[in-house]
Every structure is written in structure tokens, then in C-alpha cells.
Amino acid sequence: MKAWKEHPRLLLLPLLLVSHLHSASATSQSLGISPQDLKYFEGSAFWCRDGSKRIPKERLNDNFCDCEDGTDEPGTSACPKSKFYCKNVGYVPQSLYSSRVNDGICDCCDGSDEYDGFAKCTNTCWEAGKASREKLVKKVNVYREGLKIRRSEIESGKKLREQNDITLKSLRKEEKVLNEQVQKLKVEKESIEERERRERDAREKIAKEEAERKLKEETATGNIADQQPKTDVVEVNSVDESQNTDLVHHETEVDSAPTADETAEAPEVHLTELQEEPKLDELSKEDLGRVVASRWTGEDTTVHVPEEHQDHHSADEATDNQDHDADIDSDLEPEHEYNEEDDYAAYREEEQVPETPPEPRKLSWWERFIPGALKRVYNREPVNKSEADRIRNQYSEASTKLSTVQHQISELESKLKGDFGPEGEFYSFHEKCFELKVQKYNYKVCPFKQAIQEEGHMSTRLGNWDGFKDNYTAMMFSGGDRCWNGPDRSLRVKLRCGVRTELRNVDEPSRCDYVAELVTPTFCLESKLQELQKKLDQQVSGVHEEL
């Protein structure tokens, strides 16, 4: 062991002697050349690798750059583009930029890059090698363990996929049955309604006409609603009042969001500029300072509003908190939480906003149809009522079921079509979200769906799922909320191998470009394990050879 440690230093001695001569002598001609390349310089002359010149052997490492590509000076700093090879016995060989040769900083652990006598380098290869091997061993173990989990992930993914396939098949069957039912009930319903119509006609012409028009109108709406659930994600069977309003607001929100954006952007500049000027002058000194500062910082100055309004904020926030919590509770089915592009917390929060104005709530088709029109009309038809109601109820139930099933089918179909990694290893990630708290922010990454940043109950979308990147080594979320003065937010999640799955190192290297790491056994690749094992074996055998 001791002998091994001394060995490289002995090697260095002749170099140190040579160094003061400034031009390298024959003994140091092999300096900085990797063992594989030694052959290249065997003859009495050699070509610059770019083919530009032929160089006599005595100009190899003579401390003058003859080849612009650096071929002739592997052991000196003479050529900007050459590389210096250090053996680093006991550790791993290294190829350095020529800028590191004799620059006074010890770069190679064997110190061979500093031979001009200005810097004294000690050989630290043994320590470095040891530490590196230990690290490698640890890493290999992590990979082994991780790989096991990965394999089971792949298996369970497969199973899950099979299950989903089975579910899909049975859902399709169910859909078929339901479809037939609905069609049948529809015919029955229509014939009953036809009879009803005639009876009403007979009884009270004017009233009937009125009722009929309404009914037709409503039936028409109902039919559209019947057909829609295929694309609509909201589950009709669980539609209660609150969710129904959600849906309504949702749509308006989605529609109006871009318009809000547009108004805020360039086209309105003219108008706002006109307003801006007197406005600045009306601000208090302090607000003026903030507003002017915000030009550089891009800080939004909206938070600071006159006291009176700020009070409102806090009051509102308090109540909103409760609302929000209640909202989450009622919404807890994880399956649906991130189904829609826009179905994320920030929007949900906004949905609450318009509740305050006493604007009349739009009644749903169901509300109007069933309790209102239906009863009003049929109370007068005691003969047909129970039968008609029964048919209608059956029809309604069946079509609701059908739309639910259709919704599940489309969801499953799109899921099954997704890219879950080369071996489908990320299949189970579809149902998972990973969170990390960094100071006051909570980051929530839901693969295949979206990523958000939460601050209290405020939520900012960092991006929607944009697929795997760089050969399945990263997950990309893009098209997140627009930054002020900046781009759309995006998040790049680099995958790392580890035994436990966790999100870590969330960072924002430049404004609104986020990066994070997701450590997971699912990313412990067999090929990488083999690579590491090989590296470790090489290092270990290298040490043995030296010994």
C-alpha cells in the first residue's frame, strides 16, 4: 500500500527537473498523452489531426503550438485546444483542458498537470479513489435496490394496464347495453309524450301550446345534454347544485380568461397609457415609489391598495379559506381532481369569486325540467302520470349512467394511449402527485397532468404535461401561467435514481423557468447499473493492478 502511494510522486520527479528548461525535452515528450494515443506519435513525424500539417516528432510537446487543433501539444498549455491526459493512478484517468496545465492550480489528483515548479501539488488519488469507490458502491447498491422496485413497478403497471383494459372492455359492453336501453326508453318516452301532447291539446289549447313549446325547448336542450357527456368530463350523476354552478362558472371562466389576458396586453396600451399618466401623479409618495420600482422588478403593485380595500381583502380571504376547504372536501375524488386542463386550484378559487354578486344563478336543465315544468304539466294528467314519470325517470337514469360510462371510457382510452416510458414503467404515476415544500411555497407535480406552485391557498400553474424529454430522463411541463414581463411558466423535472420516490431541488434559475428533480426507483435503469458496475470494477481492478 505504502509503495503504491509513493509511486506516482517518484514519477513526477524527472518532470519537475525538466520544467525549468521551459521547452520540454525528449523524456517528457509523452507528457499528457493518453495510452491509446501513444501509438499515434510513434513515427518520426505525425499529422495534425485536422490534416492541416505534418509535424516532425521533435516538435511534439515542445511548448509551441504548431497544430491549431492542438495535436502536437498534449502535454503543455501551448495550444488552446489540446487536452492533457493525467493517469491518476489509484483513481480514474482524466482529460483536462490545456488551460489547466501549469496554471498554478492542481487539477489532476496525481498533480501531473502542474510540473513547472510554481505550484506544489500532492498526490490525492488514493483518497479520491477511495472516496469515489465508496460512493460508487453506494450508488450501485441504490441502483440494485431501485431496479428491483422498478421491475415490480413495470409488472404492476402491466397488471394495472390489463385491469384497465378489462375495465374498458366491460365498460364498453355496459355502454352497449345502456345505449340500447336508452334508445328503447327514448322511444317509449317519446310516444308517451306524444300522447300527453294530444291530451293536453284536447283539454286546454292555449295552455297546451304554451306548455308544449316549453317542453320542446327543454327537451331539445336535454337532448344536447344527453349527447354531450361523451366529451364533457363532469359526471352528470353526481351533479348537485354546487357542482353545477361550478360547471357554469367554469365555462365562463375559461371563456373569459383569454380576453382578460388580451385586455392586459399590447392592444390596450394606448388606453392605459393615457390613464397611467395622471394616475401616477395621484398616487401617494409611497405608492409612487412602489410603482416606479415595479418597472424594474416587475413586482405587481396590485396588492397595495388603499387601506379600506385591504381590509376587505383580509376579511374576504378569511371566508374564502373556509369555502375553499369545503370545496376541496367535496371534491376529494383524486381521479378527477386533475382531469381537466383548467381544473386546478387557482381556477377553482376564482370560481368562488363571482358568487358574491347577487346575479341570478342560471338554473340547470334538470332543475327546470323536473321539479318545474314536469310537475306543473303532469299534475293535470292523473291518468298517465305515474307511468310517464316512471318512463321518464328510467330514461333519465339510464342516460345519466350512459354518459358516466362514456366518460369513463374516454378517460381510460386516453390513458391507455399515453406514453408511460419505454417499458410503461411510469404507469402508476398517472394517479400520483409529488409535493415539496420550499419556504412558503408548496410545489405539486402530477405527472401526465400538471404542475403547480401553491402559496397558501393561492395557486400558480407551472405547466401542463408536455411529455418526457431527453430520452425519458426528464418530464416537461409547459404552457403554465404567464409571467409578468416574462414567458409562460414551465417546469423541467429531471429524473434521478433513488430508492424512495421524492421531489427535490426545485429551483427557478431564471424567471419562471423552473427545474426540479424527481428521485424515484422507477428511473433506476439496468443499463446504468451495468455502467456503474463496470466503472466500479475498473477502479477496483486498477487498484489491484497497482498493488
Add this chain to the structure above:
Amino acid sequence: MASVEGRGRARSCEGKRTPAAMASPGGLRRLLWCVAIVVLFYGAEFGAAWKEAEFRKCHQSKFCKDVRERAAAWARGESHREIEVREISLKDGRVAARLVPAGNEDEALVLELSTYRDGIVRVKVVEETAPRKRFEVPQVVVNDFEEKRLGIGSIGRRDGASVVQLSGGFEVVIQHKPFQVQVKRGDDLVLSINSKNLFDIQHLQVKKEGDDWEDSFRSHNDKRPHGPQTVSFDVSFHGSDHVYGIPERATSFALKPTKGANINSEPYRLFNLDVFEYLDESPFGLYGSIPVMVSHSKKRTVGFFLLNAAEMQIDVLAPGWEQVGIEQVSDESSSGKRSTGQNEEKRVDTHWIAESGVFDAFLFVGPSPKDVVAQYCSVTGTSAIPQLFSTAYHQCRWNYKDEADVAGVDAGFDEHDIPYDTIWLDIEHTDGKKYFTWDKNLFPNPKEMQNKIGAKGRHMVTIVDPHVKRDDNFPLHKEASSYGYYVKDSSGKDFDGWCWPGASSYLDMLSPEVRSWWATKFSYSNYVGSTPILYIWNDMNEPSVFNGPETTMPKDAIHYGGVEHRDLHNAYGYYYHMASVQGLYQRERGTDRPFVLSRAFFAGTQKIGAIWTGDNTADWGHIRVSVPMLLTLGMTGIANAGADVGGFFGNPDPEMLTRWYQLGTYYPFFRGHGHLDTKRREPWLFGEPYTSLMRQAISARYQILPYVYTLFKEASVTGIPLVRPLWMEFPEDESTFTRDDEFLLGPSLLVHGVYSEGAKSEKVYFPGNETWYDVKSGATFPGGKEVEIPVTLDSGIPVYQRAGSIIPKKLRHRRSSTQMQNDPYTLVVALDSKYEAEGELYIDDGKSYEFEQGAFIHRRFKFAKGKLTSTNLAPTKSNPKKFTSSCLVERIVIMGVRARDLVTGKHAVVESEDRWIQTDIGAPSLIQGAYSSALILRLPNVRIADDWSIKLG
């Protein structure tokens, strides 16, 4: 990540919110509030960048409007008013005279005229009696300037005028009626003051009942307690083609007229302001002011400097200017009355309006462009010689976020083998924008961080601004307020403004006591977490006050000695910069050259430190305008300056960024910087070919560091700038007079940027009669011609070496300049038509003041008669300190060698050693594919410090 503190919403990873995301669960009322305000300020943010309406135009300032209109009326002959010289005598070797305006003895003025060595005339005019003393700007004229004064022996008389003889055939003539000061050389009129009879010093008054002196602008009211007090006058440059100078503004180098027959623009304004998103073409004044104007013609160069730190507005007048704003312009009157029978004469008339202060003018007679700069710098000081590291590449960003970020960027440079010397930390590194503190979460171990950077020979710069957070727990604030060190508002309370930290007060840097106190804050014990590799950046020192008039301090704020801010505004940043430099000087007890970058500047800033051109923008226009901006700064003494490479605002695309680096290589101060909101732009983030091209550009700077450092030495001795207009080296070449798309770096390198996207060619003008050599390929171009040069991104920007020059370089690639210390030199010889060339090299330790005691090497290289000789230029007297270098010359490149000499197998001989050197034919640069056109002397291995001669075989 900037946040204005004290708002409870300091943010880290949060970023900006869109209007949609901003609406949090709140009532409709809140939503509406948000939307309303968002729309309001969103528009403001995304609107036209420059907030023109927030800055005063001339007509929005009482003093400017009044004087500008009155001057035109006077010039039209309305209410004409003459000043007469009543008494003239010699006092103490100076000319003393009484000037009486319009026969009004009560408003008599006193003139004092003195002459100095090297062709400088100083003319001072003040009121004979006044209720108040006018402010005179201290600390700008160098201490030993009076030692250069020449006693005037006698006053001659000629045609009712007094004449004082100067050296070099120049004379000063004082016309008595009307009063006029002229500089003449023989019969040639060179410069005149008051040839248009616009000289006027508004007599100081005591406020009377009913006087309305206040001046409002937007929501700000200036009390103007001392009333009108402007100093205004006309200066004419005779025989002149163009005038230059009066920075800082983003506009052409040759100043365009502001008033004339068909011209009516704003006057050039000198008023230091923090201008958000300034435009790349505007006469509007920016962060710094130097009231120096230089005029040049084929015959001569002449300069004028008004030592006055108040707001100034300067019109460059073109014929017909008197009629501007007058409804009917009659041709007769516009051409007839104006001229004084010198219709044929070329001249440029200018009209200067200073809001307050004194008339203290310096006239520089030239006659060469270099003479004028040297004369100006002998008054206000020559450039401080920078530390070597600060002449290399700087990497900055608002903000490198934390220690890991710093380590990562540092490692990134190493990983990509790109050299850099200094990494910068902007405001976010502090604890709540309290300067001299560190954010404990982001920078818990600042010393350790600096030690790691320093271990690679690199340096760090942190920002320290002049506003102090009004936080009772901040010791600096407590001290400053208890000592009364803040500027006061007009009511006498500590001025309370708004800047990065929120509510802030501003140190009164006019006070020598405050400056001394401030300087102590930079000691290692006071600046906790600082180490010897840490240097300083002064920003916001115009001063920037976010809620002040025009984003600065109200003019009626009060400084030390009761001086109004109005009087010293343009010098505030200078005093602040000065005190910070003093701090770093004291930190190492005068053994280490301070490096402090400042944004604001004034006449004399060059003797303190470097400046940069402020918050520019990532667009081609800003790359382009950086050249005239740096040319102007150079002509007014500021040798050490640069523009932010990449542009502060906005995101440069990789081509633009590459082009900017290629130009930045030749900026005296070379720093990459970007705004908080911009995408990361470290040179390796754009992939190939960009990474390689940016590496090449930065590396090109490192290669010429020996030359650049020698130029800085020259600037420190003479004041001659690094960035020179072509006419500084070729004063008689008229094609160069308005040329500002190219410049000379020192005497020997011609640099022409590429200023447009996808450019295929650039029109390069080659001045003079001699050849120019492409620095990469060695290709030659004859002087006196404009040539369309094809350009590609790979080929870089066009750069040429002047025939007859020798440029010392170090071609070895290193991590930073520190590692280059022992590297061998390459001398690049560019032969002229006489087969000769010469050049210089200055070397010292690059950081201390030991050069003052002789510790430096100064060589002269001369190639003549087939022989390259190195001789000593340093004084040979025995010096207390010595600087030695064991560096060798590894390569001598000779361009322009005759074909018969350019053959292989030739030898050269080191004569003193009788040693033979091998020669080769090769390219002048170590760039692949370059054409082999130069003779290369391999490994002459002579010592750079020695005398030697090498003869070609």
C-alpha cells in the same frame, strides 16, 4: 429576484402573476380592484418603454424655457442687451475684468482669466456683489492643477481688445464692447464665447412679495427658494465641422443640431437620471453628465468644459435657429442677422444653459484630438489604472441567487473552458436591500464562497447603493440618522425617498465627513463577510429615487453647507463613487487598487473608477449605439467604460448575444449582465456554435490583455482613451468625422461591430494611407477606402491591425487572467510600407501602487531594417521597488513580409546570444483554417523584460 421590501410579499420562486392567476378567492370587489389596477399598470409595464412624459422637457422647466426663448429673441435683435468690459487689469498673474451688462452697474460681473501649461485657459465669471455665494463644485479639479498655472506677464491691446499670449502661437483676445472671449491662432479664430451676445448670469435676488419662483412638474413642486439664477451663454467653434461630447446619451457621436431652420428638437440635457428602458436614439440625458464639448475639423481640435454640476441644457445651433418657434420665417432675417460678416466661415454655435452655479470654463486649445483630451484630463485627472483582473471579463446577473448558484456558474465556466475573472452579486444578495449585509438564507457563508472563487484567482463584486433603508434595526441607518449624515428635504428633515429597500434616506456625499465615515464601512471588520477578493459596484447613484421628480431627488433638497441639491445634482453620484473608492483604498491601507463600478458619473470620474452605460436593452439598436456612447465617454476623459453585453432588459437571441460578445471583447469594461426577468444567458446555454463563438470572443479579449493593459496605463498617464474615434489617430481624414459604427482600440486595432440580424456584410472604412491587416487571417486592406467586408457569425466581427504597429498578446487559454501571469508572450508585428513597425508593452503587478515607486516594466518594440528590437522605456534611475518578470516571448508573428522573405527554411538570430531561431509560415492567429500569410518565429524565448534584438536571416 428583486422585491421592494416592506410589502409583505417578498417573493422567491413565485414569479409574476397573470391577471387570471392573480384573482385569489376574494370577493368580487377585490377581483375588480385587482383587474382595474392590473390593467392600469400592466399597460404601464408593457407600454412604450421610455416613459417620456415622466421627464421634463425644456419647456417644462422654468429656467430652460425662459432662457431658451429669450436667447432666440435676443439673437433676433429684440430687446438687445450688451455686456461691456469696463475695467481690465492684471492681478496675481491673472486677468481681472469688470463686466457690466446693459449699463447696469448693480449687476456687474467679475471675470478672472488664467492660463495654464499645455494650452489651457480658465475663465471664471461671478457676480461682483450678490446676496448669496454661488456653489462651486469641489473635488473635481485635481489638487496640483494650480501648480500648472502660468503667470500672465502683460496684457496687450489691439483694436479695443485685450490680448494675452499663449504658447503654441495661440492667444486669447478679450473684446471689450461687446464683451467676447476669443481664442485665436494667428488670424484664425478658434473658439469664442459670447460672439452671439447670449452671455447672461441671472443676478441673484432676494425674494420679494409676489415673486412666484416655484416650479411644478407633475405632482412634484420645486420651491426654488433662491429664484432664477441661470448661467447661460454661447460658445462657438470656428472652422469646425462637428461637435462631440456632453455625455451621457444614446445618440450619434457627432452631435446633431437641436435648433435650426428645419430643426426643433429638445436641447441636449445634462441631468443625471435613472431612465427606465432608455431608447437607443435620443438626445435625452442619462445616468451621467460631463459638460465637455469637443470640436474637430481637419485643421484642429478644440475643447470646452464648464465646471458646473447643476442641470444643464445645451443647444447645438444650425442656421436659422433664432426663428424656431416664430411663426413666419423670413429667409432674409434668418441668414442676414445671424452672421457677423463671416458667412463663408464654417462654425458650430452652441448655447449652454445651466440652472444655477457659476461660470467656470476651461478652454482647451488642442490642436490635436489627443491634446484636447490630455488638456482636459490635466484639469480633472487622468484615468485610474485599473487592476488587471478588472480589465478581463466580468459575469453579472440580477441575480445570482445563492451560493449554489454562484458555485454552479463558476463551475460552468470551467466546464466549458470559458475564461472569466469576476462574478457579480446584485441587490438580492443582501438582507432586505440593506447594503453590507447578506441574505442569511441565500448566502449563509459569504467568506467561504469568496474563498472558493478566490482559489481560482477570480474575484467577486457586490452592489452597494447610496440609499439607506430606513430601518431602525439597521445600524448603518441608525448611525447615519443620529449623525445627521442624510440629505435633508426642503423642510430640514431627513429626506425620505423610495428605492429598492422601500423607504430610504440618502447619504450626503457632498460632506467630506460623511465620505470619510462611509469609507470606513468597507473595512473587513465593518463589512462582515467581505474578503480581499471582494470589490464594489455603485448603482442608483444619480441618485435614483423612485417617488421623486423624474425618479430622482427634489432639487430643493439640502446638502452639507446648505447647498441645494439643484447645485450639485450631477456630481452627487461622483462623490458617492469617490467615497466608496476611498473605502476600498483604505481597506488595504493604500496597497490595493480599488475597483468600484459606478452608473452615475461627472467630470473627473475617470480618476476614480469605471462606469457602464446603465440599463440598456437586448436589441440591435443598443449594440449599435454602444459605440458612439463609448466614443463620447472616451473623448470626455472616461477611458474605462462598457455597455452591458447582452442588453440588460429583454432576451437576446443567441446570434445577437454572440455579436454582442464579439464587440464587447473590445469594450474597455467587458461585462455580461441581464435583468432579473430575463432568461439565463451564461455563454454556454445556447449550444453550438454559439458556445464556441462566445468562448472565442471572450478568449480574444484575454489574448489582447497585455495590449489593453498597456493602453490603460497610457490613459492613466495622459488621459487618452482606449476607445478612440478614427479621427483621433487620423485627424485629417474627413471621411471619419461622422463615423461611429467603428472605432480604434488604442492606436492599432480597428474594430467594426456587426449590428444587424443575419448580416452578410459590413461596410468598413479603413482610415489613413497605410494597410490594415485582418487580425485572424492576415488579409490586407488599403487605407482611405470603404470596403464591403463579408461577415458570418463564425468569422466574428471585422477587426484589423494597423500597419506599422506591434501588438503584444498572450495566446494561451486560461481560466482567468490570474493564471496568465507566467504565460509567454506573442508579439504581432504588422509591417507598414516602410517595412517598419513599433509598439509598446507595460507590465506591473496588476494590483498595487508599487508602480509609483518604479515597480514596472515598460518596453518599446521596434521593427526596422529587418530587425526587431526591444528597448527599455522605463526610467533607469534607481527605484525603491522593482517589478520583474520571467516571462518569455514564445512567438513573433510578422505580417506584411515580402514574398521573397516569406519562404520556409529561413532562420532568425537572437543577436546578443547568437542563437538561431526557426521560422515558419503560418496564420497570424491560432484559428483553424486561417490563411498562412505571416512569418512565424518559433520559440525565440527571449525574456520580455530584457533588451534584445532579433534579426531576420
